[in-house]
Amino acid sequence: MKCDFLIIGGGIAGASAAARLSELGHVVLLEMEEALGYHASGRSAAMFEENYGSPAVVALNKASAEYHHSANGGYLTPRGLMLISGPDQEAQFRDDLKELGLAEISSAEAQALVPILNPKTVTLAGLHQAAQDLDTDRMVQDFAKVARSNGGQVITRAKVTAIHHDAKGWQVEAGGETYAAKQLVNAAGAWVDEIAALAGVAPIGIQPKRRSMARLPAPGGHDVTKWPMLMGVGESWYAKPDAGKLLVSPADADLVAPHDAYADDMVLAEGLARYEEMVTTPVTRVESNWAGLRSFSPDGALVLGPDPDQPDFIWCAAQGGYGFQTAPAASRLLADILGGHSSELDADSRAALSPERLR
Structure with missing residues (x-):
């Protein structure tokens, strides 16, 4: 199976990336478990607090606020x-x-x-x-729905066992199938460094x-x-x-x-x-x-964007407990980078989130 973007990981990071990147090309998302959001994303405290996190995280929180309030009828309910x-x-x-x-x-x-x-x-x-509850399950499912509506595929029970890279791109073996992709998006949560090792890419020290x-x-x-x-x-x-x-x-x-x-x-x-x-x-x-x-990540901020040594290997990692509240803006940033578009985030925040800072 061939695609433009092959995403490994079906938590909120992978699901939101799939939705945004499906606007740019054909997306396939692989999740090793039987359902999306099985691990960290299914066990979240489910809160949106704009001021919670490092400066770069707060910038993502604030850029995500409008989406949380209004997209698909909104995902927030009052909590405090x-x-x-x-x-x-x-x-x-x-x-x-x-x-x-x-x-x-x-x-x-x-x-x-x-x-x-x-x-x-x-x-x-x-x-x-102003701190509010987030409807996390609906958010994961809605992002996956967007990806599917744009022609993307979401495949569960597909554990990645081998990754190979050559001049034509990436070949990934998962769940007994082989997938070919121009760009590989690593959104595997706690397993991102293991995926990087399979791909021959230097780890980020997750x-x-x-x-x-x-x-x-x-x-x-x-x-x-x-x-x-x-x-x-x-x-x-x-x-x-x-x-x-x-x-x-x-x-x-x-x-x-x-x-x-x-x-x-x-x-x-x-x-x-x-x-x-x-x-x-x-x-x-x-x-x-x-x-x-x-x-x-070692410095506590998310890692979003192409690997500096392997630019068609894309990090969408290190959400660190901020995954849901940052997902709308984090996935938009990823799509803006890969699509060559300008970002609403300031230069300092983008630098603080870039994989280049860890090399």
């Missing part, structure tokens, strides 16, 4: 983000408050919004009402880091629907309402090898303990738990 702290963490609280662009509120105002907060331990709070999550019953029988997402200072834990339950994460970032991730019981218990310190309702039952891998 609340930072909470005790008096012994005030210096870190002030730093986080400034970095995230939150407005300080009183502990009484915080308790009015989230009645389980412990007034003895929560003495400082900040709030950003760092897959585990992020664990527990689902709890609604604390004390409260209606959590309108509660904001809660975050401990230094992102030491967070909690987010979800379908009438509460998701709590230790915000772990343990470096691991690429694999189908699962939660570490001890790490999860430590995170739940940090959460319990700030609330009045103890954790009595965990309904389920899971983990995903957030993949980072």
Whole structure:
């Protein structure tokens, strides 16, 4: 099978790239699992917070905002983000408050919004009402729908086993089939360096880091629907309402090898303990738990664009937990680069995202 762009990886990075690149040529997307968004993209906290991330990430967030608000009826619903702290963490609280662009509120105002907060331990709070939930599954499926509508193909259960490059382009063996492409897009998440090795391309030093999550019953029988997402200072834990339950994460970032991730019981218990310190309702039952891998480059920014040593090998990698909120602008940047179009991103942001910075 021949195509212009062969994309490896069917998470939000690969699906959004497929949609944008299908405007430029014939796209084929290969996903090794049975469905799109199986790994990190299917285990996201699903939030859009414009001020969350490094300067280059924030630039992508802001450039993605209009898409999130309006495309296909919009993907956002109100949530809000609340930072909470005790008096012994005030210096870190002030730093986080400034970095995230939150407005300080009183502990009484915080308790009015989230009645389980412990007034003895929560003495400082900040709030950003504009943080919103993202409909992540619909976003992945809608990007894939765009790719298909433009003649692209999305193929699951297609694990890549061999990659060869010659004067004619790329030949990739996956799922018992051989695919030929002019340009190869590496959107394989935690596996991007493994794909690069198969292709004979120098790795970028990807760092897959585990992020664990527990689902709890609604604390004390409260209606959590309108509660904001809660975050401990230094992102030491967070909690987010979800379908009438509460998701709590230790915000772990343990470096691991690429694999189908699962939660570490001890790490999860430590995170739940940090959460319990700030609330009045103890954790009595965990309904389920899971983990995903957030993949980072050495400097923490996304890697988007042609490899400087192999220009028809395209990196779409290192989303690092920012994949959904940056996807509209990140995929547009990728298409602009490959299509030879100007980008709305400033030169500094483009440089901070380019693979050239890592060579």
